[in-house]
Amino acid sequence: MAAVVADHLSKWYGQVIGLNDVSVTVPPGITGLLGPNGAGKSTFMKVITGQLKPSKGSISVLGEPIWGNPALYHRIGFCPEQDAFYDRMTGAEWVAALVRLNGVGEAESTAMAARAIETVELTDAGDKKIGAYSKGMRQRVKMAQALVHNPDLLILDEPLSGMDPLARRKTIRMIKDWGRSGKSIIVSSHILHEIESMTPNILLINQGRILAEGNVHQIRELIDEHPHTVSIKAERTRALARELLAYDDVLSLRLEEDAVVVQTGRPDAFYARLTELAASGEHGAIHEVTSPDDNLQAVFQYLVKS
């Protein structure tokens, strides 16, 4: 059964169009939803998770309409983009409290939460207040609440945003493992190589429309033709910058207050080396890696023109 079927789906907010006549079938397995900020990814995510009602057309998730159908959430897990929590609770308490809303009893919810926390490798921090978590830990505890009830469909909105390279690698591995275990996963990002490392099945979205779907290798080539910008927040930015300057795929580099901003011609190779560098700890801790969506925006502009 298809994970999601959208039929002439449109969503507008007053005069602003979020989604424009989208007809698409998302197959089972892992699907990446790729598009720059403002492309309609979040609107699509909100419609398929039943937070927004279609203005026109229809949407079905796992074969059922989602708007006003709370029973379907037994089969869906959603990890939203926003960095929002009940900060006074510990990670384990929060996940247990949310799974209790699925009708699970007290003792069972605690056990399920502990398993989910373990799955996202947060066991050591499970009893700490969420307010004290790093960005990567917060992303992982969000994923724990999404998968705690073992749903058939996981919907992950920018799950790698702000993670350090090691957490990013672990999370990608986790998502691929869940896909292999038979779950359907829809994961959004504005970074192609992130999506590509999880799945070859991609939906390209821009200006509220699906531009392309399926196995889009050509897009990859296009991405490689455009320099890719990466911002790295680290403990010792100057030492890190010196190391990065020695790489032949680094096209340019500048130092900001607590970050090194790099342009690279080969993002895959660059990210692989950055992960190794973070693991070695040779130049201090690497706290956060982000990539602005300018990279993808340039490719989308090219695609739309052609």
Place this chain on the structure above:
Amino acid sequence: MSVFASAVRVFDLSLGQMLWSRRSVLLGLLLGGPVLLATALRIVATLYVSGFQINGAQAAGASIFGMMIWLLYIRFIVPVLGVFYGTALIADEVEDKTITYLFTRPIPRSAVLLGKYLAYLVCTILLVLPSVVLVFFLIVPTGGSGIGEAFPSLVSDLAMMAIGLAAYGAVFALVGTRLKRPLVVGLVYAFGWEPAVLLFPGYLKRLTVAYYLQALVTHQMPQDSAVSLLLQVFHEVPSVAVSLLSLATIIAVTLWMAGRTVENREYVLEQ
């Protein structure tokens, strides 16, 4: 799960958050006001005068307590609590962007509202209770009143306040789910509309919560000032049975309407 069973789960999740919120700390401070006032009155009564006088007449501690209950708690603190918590039941979750976690669980959205409303009720009762009890023990013994004989009125005052909190909370929950500036509208309703229409004869006062609450007041108020005599002319109070029935209807209807609104409304979180 049924709506009520789901609401109980939301209540479990929300009560702790609500009790330890900044709003509770601030309103807890507000509830310290009557205690400070009662302490001051007690000190004055003990050190300088024997009992209190209102308009030249000796007033018993129980009457002063009754006046504080009506003027400070029922007419001011209960509506304030109702406005500040009731309008924020869903708005807080939307503002904090945590509503997503509640609306993507297998429970009806109306259960989220109901659970939060129950948490509000318990939270505000827990805030009000110590303040009222302290004021009772500070004020009632002055002027010859006995704590034992006044105790039943304390119980009925607490019950009346719980009913007031339930009614105002439900009304402002509806305001919070329907309107764009619920806090302003709520404050205007509680401190503009209600006091204004209660002063005049006619049917408009039936569109207030205070009109029905005043029928539940058991205390005798001093009535020999010019203003109170004028108010007596227009004074019309429904029976206790009519008041209770009306308040129950207000609570049920406004909560049902608020629940319907939450079920059908789309919440667009700011990015």
